[in-house]
Amino acid sequence: MDIKNVKNEFPIFKQKINGKPLVYLDSANSSQKPNSVIKKISNFYETEYSNVGRSVHSLAVKATNRFEETRDKVKNFINAQHREEIIFTKGATDSINLIASSFGEKFINKGDEILTTELEHHSNYVPWNFLREKKGAIIKFAEVNKNGEVEIDEINKLITNKTKIIAITHLSNVTGAITPLKKVVDLAKSKNIPVLVDGTQGAPHLKVDMQELGCDFYAISCHKMYGPNGLGILYAKKKWLDVLPPYQGGGGMIDEVRKEVVTYAEGPTKFEAGTLQTAEVVSFSEAINFIEKLGIQNILAHENEIMEYGIEKLKKNNSVNIIGNPKNRGSVISFTIKGIHPHDIATILDDDGVAIRAGHHCCQILHDKLGISATARASLGVYNSKEDIDILCKAIDNCKKVFNI
Amino acid sequence: MELRELYQEIILDHGKNPRNKGRCKEFNYDAKGHNPLCGDKVHIFLKLNSEQQVENLSFEGEGCAISLASASILTDIIKGKELNLAKKITENFLDMVKNEVKISINSLSDDQKTTIMSLSGVKQFPMRVKCATMAWHTFTSALNEKK
Numbered sequence: 001m002d003i004k005n006v007k008n009e010f011p012i013f014k015q016k017i018n019g020k021p022l023v024y025l026d027s028a029n030s031s032q033k034p035n036s037v038i039k040k041i042s043n044f045y046e047t048e049y050s051n052v053g054r055s056v057h058s059l060a061v062k063a064t065n066r067f068e069e070t071r072d073k074v075k076n077f078i079n080a081q082h083r084e085e086i087i088f089t090k091g092a093t094d095s096i097n098l099i100a101s102s103f104g105e106k107f108i109n110k111g112d113e114i115l116t117t118e119l120e121h122h123s124n125y126v127p128w129n130f131l132r133e134k135k136g137a138i139i140k141f142a143e144v145n146k147n148g149e150v151e152i153d154e155i156n157k158l159i160t161n162k163t164k165i166i167a168i169t170h171l172s173n174v175t176g177a178i179t180p181l182k183k184v185v186d187l188a189k190s191k192n193i194p195v196l197v198d199g200t201q202g203a204p205h206l207k208v209d210m211q212e213l214g215c216d217f218y219a220i221s222c223h224k225m226y227g228p229n230g231l232g233i234l235y236a237k238k239k240w241l242d243v244l245p246p247y248q249g250g251g252g253m254i255d256e257v258r259k260e261v262v263t264y265a266e267g268p269t270k271f272e273a274g275t276l277q278t279a280e281v282v283s284f285s286e287a288i289n290f291i292e293k294l295g296i297q298n299i300l301a302h303e304n305e306i307m308e309y310g311i312e313k314l315k316k317n318n319s320v321n322i323i324g325n326p327k328n329r330g331s332v333i334s335f336t337i338k339g340i341h342p343h344d345i346a347t348i349l350d351d352d353g354v355a356i357r358a359g360h361h362c363c364q365i366l367h368d369k370l371g372i373s374a375t376a377r378a379s380l381g382v383y384n385s386k387e388d389i390d391i392l393c394k395a396i397d398n399c400k401k402v403f404n405i
Numbered sequence: 406m407e408l409r410e411l412y413q414e415i416i417l418d419h420g421k422n423p424r425n426k427g428r429c430k431e432f433n434y435d436a437k438g439h440n441p442l443c444g445d446k447v448h449i450f451l452k453l454n455s456e457q458q459v460e461n462l463s464f465e466g467e468g469c470a471i472s473l474a475s476a477s478i479l480t481d482i483i484k485g486k487e488l489n490l491a492k493k494i495t496e497n498f499l500d501m502v503k504n505e506v507k508i509s510i511n512s513l514s515d516d517q518k519t520t521i522m523s524l525s526g527v528k529q530f531p532m533r534v535k536c537a538t539m540a541w542h543t544f545t546s547a548l549n550e551k552k
Contacts, residue, residue, distance in 0.1 A: 339421075343443060343469035344412070347530060351408045359443040373444045373467050402412050403470075 001293045003302045007383040009034040009290075020353030023388045023395075028173050028201055028332050028379030029357050031226050034290050040283040041228065052278055053252060053269075066282040071268075073285050074233055077292070078218065079209040084241060087234040087268040088276050092200040093123040095219035095234035096167070098271060099196050100127035102244040103165060110136035113162040115193075117142040117150045118369050119172040119179070122362040124198040124219075128167060138162070144369060148175030148324025152183040159191060166195045170202025174363050174375065175324030176307075176332035178206070185214045194240075200224060204381075205303060205330050207296050210235055226382075227287030228280035234271070241267030248273040294382060303331035303380045310378065310389040317393065319400060323375050331380035334361070337396065340403050342376040348402055349376075352395035410526035411533070412470065415478075415519070420470030425480035429463035436550045438543030440535055445472050447540050449547045457488040462544075469536055475524055476540035482517055483544070492548075494521075495541050501525050502537055 007013050012032045013022055024032060044066065050059035052067040068083075075083045089095045108114065114128045118141045131137040140163075142154040155166065166188050171178050181197060188195045194216035202208060203218075204225045210218065217240070220233035236244070246253055246264050250273035255263040264270045291299065310333055314320045323334040337345055342358035349356055357377045360367045367373060378392060432450035439446045445468030452461040462484040464476045479498075483491045493510060498521060500506045505528075508518045527537040 341469035341473075343445075343533070343536065344471070347411070347533060348408060364444065367444070373446070402408065403417065 003294055003298055003382060004385070006294065007385075009036070010383055011035060011038065013383065017353040017355070018351050023352075023354045023391045024383065025378040025380065025388065025392060026355045026357050027204070027224065027381030027384075028361075028377065030223050030229070031204065031381050032383065033228070034226055034286075036286040036290055037227060037283050040286040041279050044279050044282045048282075049279065051275055063278060063282075066285075067276075067278060070281045070285045070288075073288050077208075077288050078203070078220075078235060079211050080235055081211065082238050084266075084268050085210075085235055085238055087236060087271045088281055089232040089234050089271075090230055090277070091223075091232035092198065092219040092221035093127075093232070095217075095232045096124055096196065096198060097127045098234055098247045099217050099219075099236070099244075100131060102247050102271075103194075103240075104128075104131040104135070104137070106243070106245055108135055108137050108164050111138065111162060112164045113138045113140055113160060114165055114167060115140050115142065115155065115158050115163050116167045117155070117169065117179070118144045118365050119148075119150055119169050119175065119177060120167070120363070120365070121169065121173055121198065121200065122364070123200075124167050124169060124196075125365065137164075141365065142168075144175070144177075144366065147177070147326050148172065148370075149177035149326040149328075150179055152180045152187065155184055156187060159187070159193065163191070163193050166193055167198070168195065169198040169200075170208075171206065171330040171332075172324075172326075172363075172366075173201050173332060173379075174334050174361050174366055174377065175326055176329040176334075177324060177326035178202075178328035178330055181213060181215070189214065201330060201332070204291075205296075205300060207300070210237075216240060222280070222284050222287065225287050226290055227284040228277070231277050231280040231284060236267070236271075238267075241270070244271075246270050246273070250274040299382055302382065303384070306380055306384050306386055306389060307331045307333065309386050310380075310392070313389055313393050314396075317396060319405060320396065323370065323372075332377065333379070334375040334377040336372060336375055337399065337405075339405050340399055342374040344403070345376045345396070345399050348399045349392070349395045352391065352398060354392055354395045356392075407526070407529045411530060413523045413526065415523040416470060416474040416526075419474035419477040419481075423464075423473050423477035425463040425477065425484065427463055427465060429461040432461065432463070434547045434551055436543050436547035438539050438546065440468075440539060443468075445469065445536065445539060447472065447476050447543050449476075449540065449543045451544070451547055453488060453548075459483055459486055459488060459491050464540060466540075468539075469533075471524070471527060471533055471536040472539055475537045478520055478524065479540045479544055482513070482521060488548075492545075495545060498524075498541055499538060502527060502534055
């Protein structure tokens with residue numbers, strides 16, 4: 001599969017948006033789906049569907065096998081040591097909530113500190129806020145520098161003997177900054193502090209290797225990885241599986257249920273209450289196949305090339321202000337245009353078939369820090385090309401025309 | 406062209422040079438509104454006098470051209486109106502943005518009607534309707550929130 005022609009694998013691009021070809025620059029929000037993933041969902045429902053892990057009939061065996069094959073696939077994809085370390089959730093948000101709830105219940109008490117950063121998405125702040133409200137925990141924010149990145153020193157200086165966990169993003173969905181994760185994990189390990197990584201933006205674009213990284217928890221959003229909606233992954237290092245209490249109660253996650261007492265299954269089943277998103281899990285295998293066929297390094301190189309082209313080109317436009325200038329940037333370009341609010345930019349760009357996101361991107365803390373209420377954001381996926389950037393730039397010129405700038 | 410219907414000159418003008426910005430003197434009612442999805446904010450201040458007239462009306466806020474223009478137009482039109490008329494205009498406006506309804510209040514001048522109706526273009530942009538209605542909903546809340 002050639003990355004330059006990969007757009008053909010995505011049926012959504014066959015249609016016109018407002019009479020124009022679709023230029024999709026909103027992959028940090030959600031990625032489009034390739035044929036193979038879409039077909040797998042319908043194929044699974046047509047030929048193999050049944051509930052998993054419960055019944056013994058033939059379809060149940062088939063479905064269970066497909067389902068568990070995905071667990072193995074994810075394990076290999078992120079180079080986890082054990083298949084049990086892969087927990088299916090309803091999204092990266094759910095993955096982080098699981099740890100905040102379960103880890104927090106057991107290990108975080110009044111006055112204990114949770115160390116996070118100003119870069120975080122609300123989903124890696126608000127779950128920890130529950131612990132502040134319920135238990136009187138303290139949340140500390142490592143500051144971003146003027147380039148929109150978090151440096152290791154900022155983390156280091158906030159660590160105290162009360163720090164119970166570090167929760168940090170892999171890649172900022174606003175400034176695109178790639179955080180110094182390896183350094184953070186090494187530092188945390190030396191002080192015996194577990195690290196949760198919000199890998200929502202990292203996993204679709206960067207090589208993710210749990211052995212190399214060594215973090216305790218890594219949250220993944222499948223719909224941003226060309227996979228189905230409503231599915232997430234939580235990687236949890238094996239040593240935590242027995243230690244952490246279950247998150248939600250229900251079918252499937254139990255060992256024995258009596259009127260007096262309930263005992264729970266072992267991980268990962270312990271954390272997977274109820275019927276999971278069967279077709280979504282099964283089809284996520286195809287999303288990983290898709291990424292592996294292209295090669296994550298090739299995806300990274302392709303997206304980097306377009307991103308750098310985009311930044312250069314946008315910089316030439318005097319009205320455009322690019323947010324952040326991180327040394328290591330993922331394929332996210334947030335910007336403002338003098339005199340035009342980001343929502344207006346997004347509406348006008350849409351008229352030219354260009355899909356971007358406008359707003360605070362669920363990062364109000366960061367926007368407050370930057371002193372702006374909203375930004376426009378163009379984010380890349382495998383299907384983008386330099387031509388998309390050219391169309392974006394023309395559409396920005398149209399914006400300026402509408403606003404007489 | 407739909408986009409030009411949304412970004413008419415009247416709206417661009419009100420968006421760039423909003424009328425009645427700031428806290429008006431002696432306001433006795435106020436309310437804040439915001440859109441948590443996008444971060445737009447508005448704070449409406451008004452002075453309702455003993456004759457039940459909206460003697461003064463102003464706003465603070467930040468947001469897109471549509472939300473600023475809408476707040477500006479609201480204050481421009483409603484300021485000086487009797488409370489009952491102000492409520493009727495608000496009702497008529499909200500109806501206009503959601504349905505195929507024109508501004509039909511007789512006591513408004515043609516110019517004023519045109520100004521309000523310049524916001525009717527948002528109907529074509531469902532994701533932006535809230536931008537246009539936020540100030541008007543907040544005005545309604547303000548009437549219930551005596552300082």
